[in-house]
Amino acid sequence: MTEFQISSNLIFGAGATDALGRYCKKNVTVITDAVMKENGICDRIVNLLRTCNVSVYDKVMPDPTLTLVTDCLKFVTDKGAEVIVALGGGSAIDTAKAVILVLDGMNVHPEFVAIPTTSGTGSEVTNYTVIRDEDAGRKIPLADDRMIPDLAILDYKLTKTVPxxxxxxxxxxxxxxxxxxxxxxxxxxxxxxxxxxxxxxxxxxxxxxxxxxxxxxxxxxxxxxxxxxxxxxxxxxxxxxxxxxxxxxxxxxxxxxxxxxxxxxxxxxxxxxxxxxxxxxxxxxxxxxxxxxxxxxxxxxxxxxxxxxxxxxxxxxxxxxxxxxxxxxxxxxxxxxxxxxxxxxxxxxxxxxxxxxxxxxxxxxxxxxxxxxxxxxxx
Ligand SMILES: NC(=O)c1ccc[n+]([C@@H]2O[C@H](COP(=O)([O-])OP(=O)(O)OC[C@H]3O[C@@H](n4cnc5c(N)ncnc54)[C@H](O)[C@@H]3O)[C@@H](O)[C@H]2O)c1
Ligand SMILES: [Fe+2]
Missing domain, CATH: 1.20.1090.10 (Dehydroquinate synthase-like - alpha domain)
Structure with missing residues (x-):
């Protein structure tokens, strides 16, 4: 017997990020990396959330570590995020997922939106996150349905700057x-x-x-x-x-x-x-x-x-x-x-x-x- 449940919502196509307009007057934290800040993609996303109170965590690094997740968790908690928007490749989305999992354990359940900027991990729809334990020198994949984003926004235009x-x-x-x-x-x-x-x-x-x-x-x-x-x-x-x-x-x-x-x-x-x-x-x-x-x-x-x-x-x-x-x-x-x-x-x-x-x-x-x-x- 197999139960097959697809629990996340999807919006795709050029201009799909306009859907962010649905978030009105919320406390939103964008989790991203410095590259997205520099190339202007993050600013475009923040602009689409203009009615909201937006904070940006831009310290994600490729292959996120436990230390990074802890730091990001503190930022999100301090800001009291009602909505978390993960913007970037698998590294940004995976960081946000690990944060979501810890928050769930604290009985805090922000809405979770994933906006991929690479075409690779599929992290926007999976229940996986991959976190590196820098002390043990290992990458640890975790699987838990609580990390599946509520909404995935696929706008391929965001991937045009990928080298x-x-x-x-x-x-x-x-x-x-x-x-x-x-x-x-x-x-x-x-x-x-x-x-x-x-x-x-x-x-x-x-x-x-x-x-x-x-x-x-x-x-x-x-x-x-x-x-x-x-x-x-x-x-x-x-x-x-x-x-x-x-x-x-x-x-x-x-x-x-x-x-x-x-x-x-x-x-x-x-x-x-x-x-x-x-x-x-x-x-x-x-x-x-x-x-x-x-x-x-x-x-x-x-x-x-x-x-x-x-x-x-x-x-x-x-x-x-x-x-x-x-x-x-x-x-x-x-x-x-x-x-x-x-x-x-x-x-x-x-x-x-x-x-x-x-x-x-x-x-x-x-x-x-x-x-x-x-x-x-x-x-
Ligand atoms: N959660 C999952 O289901 C899953 C599956 C496979 C892999 N992973 C994990 O995901 C991570 C890799 O993710 P990735 O391959 O997407 O790479 P990444 O997120 O590490 O990004 C790679 C580089 O590309 C840059 N980049 C991203 N989008 C860009 C854009 N639009 N324009 C210019 N530069 C851009 C980033 O800043 C970074 O420097 C690894 O940690 C891997 O283990 C997760
Ligand atoms: Fe993979």
Whole structure:
């Protein structure tokens, strides 16, 4: 038996932020970062809230930490926010979500609006937040429905200023969400529909969004792909690509989408038993990947060959987006890798995303995938 509830509201399209006009004479706190302050996006949002008493917390940093969340919580509490508007990429929205969760524990329930400015995490619709514990050197994903924003406002025009590199990384995050959701233990025909559409849109439009950030259609379709992939994985779950990329990101300070892009082809190979003789022909997960190959228009073939085509297609895309294909290429050297290796394996095993992976991996298997992600077979 499966209960399927979509509890958040959505407004999308050019000019969607005008909907903020519905908030009248409220105490509003905008949670954002310095980039949004500098590029004028924050001022535009504050202007749309002109009847309200608006305070701005602009200290969010990429990969938010527990310290940042505590600081932001204090700000929000001091201001007595009735409405919280999270404005930015996943980092700003995730910070706000962690604050919302703590406030809920204090029996304080502000209305929560998420306005993404990247097309990547889908955080505006998910029940996840990812917070870094700087002392433990770990990124901790938390899942709780109380963090789902009440309202998501998707205005793709806000993503036009995203630099190509960030477009590439965040776009690969979208693709990874859809891939993992499609094969995850919690996948069902409804989440499949979201994931399939997200993949179709992302494979078609990500290269264009990367090459020409001013292209309306590319930005609009990537924003929708991000939302749909978020809907898919918040219900179906993720997998070990995210578990490994959380651990790798925390250890080597590699952006989330970049770590996912480097890891994804190796996780697909592992999950579909591509490196085991005749493994892919017997693997139900390989069949699922083969369906994705068909959905994104790759030539029809048997299961094993379809998965190989799919991995090749992802590698081609990563290359086109100028993303490194290994940790080694991304600047991680062997001594650094060796120092962190066992801690990364442990963190990946303990990550909640691992529970949804279609294959239950042991430490040795995670290690083998990780060595490939690093880019070199170790002795
Ligand atoms: N909550 C979830 O469901 C979920 C899912 C995946 C990842 N994450 C987490 O989200 C975080 C990553 O989020 P992200 O990939 O969106 O990156 P981000 O929020 O860290 O932003 C990356 C950079 O892009 C800049 N930026 C954002 N919007 C911009 C714009 N419109 N114009 C110019 N610059 C802009 C930011 O200032 C920042 O410097 C990580 O911590 C990751 O672990 C969360
Ligand atoms: Fe992600």
């Amino acid at each position: 190509p590199k960030v477009t590439a990384f965040t776009g690969m995050d979208v693709i990874t969400h859809a891939f993992e959701a499609y094969v995850a233990k919690g996948a069902n025909p409804i989440t499949d529909a979201y994931a399939e559409k997200a993949l179709k849109l992302a494979f078609e439009w990500l290269p264009e969004a990367f090459k020409n950030g001013d292209d309306d259609a590319a930005r609009e379709n990537m924003m929708m792909a991000s939302y749909l992939a978020g809907l898919a994985f918040t219900k179906a779950g993720l997998g070990i690509c995210h578990s490994i990329s959380h651990a790798v990101g925390a250890a080597f300070h590699i952006p989330h989408g970049e770590a996912n892009a480097i890891t994804l082809p190796h996780v697909i190979a592992f999950n579909s038993a591509l490196n085991v003789p005749f493994g892919a022909d017997k693997s139900p997960t390989a069949k699922r990947y083969a369906e994705i190959a068909r959905i994104i228009g790759l030539p029809a073939a048997g299961t094993r060959l379809s998965v190989q085509y799919l991995v090749r297609e992802i590698n081609k895309l990563i290359n086109e987006l100028q993303i490194p294909s290994s940790l080694l290429q991304a600047g991680v050297n062997l001594p650094n890798y060796t120092e962190h290796r066992s801690r990364i394996i442990q963190a990946a095993l303990e990550d909640i995303c691992t529970t949804a992976n279609p294959v239950d991996p042991d430490a040795g298997q995670i290690g083998a995938v990780l060595d490939r992600v690093f880019g070199k077979m170790l002795p």
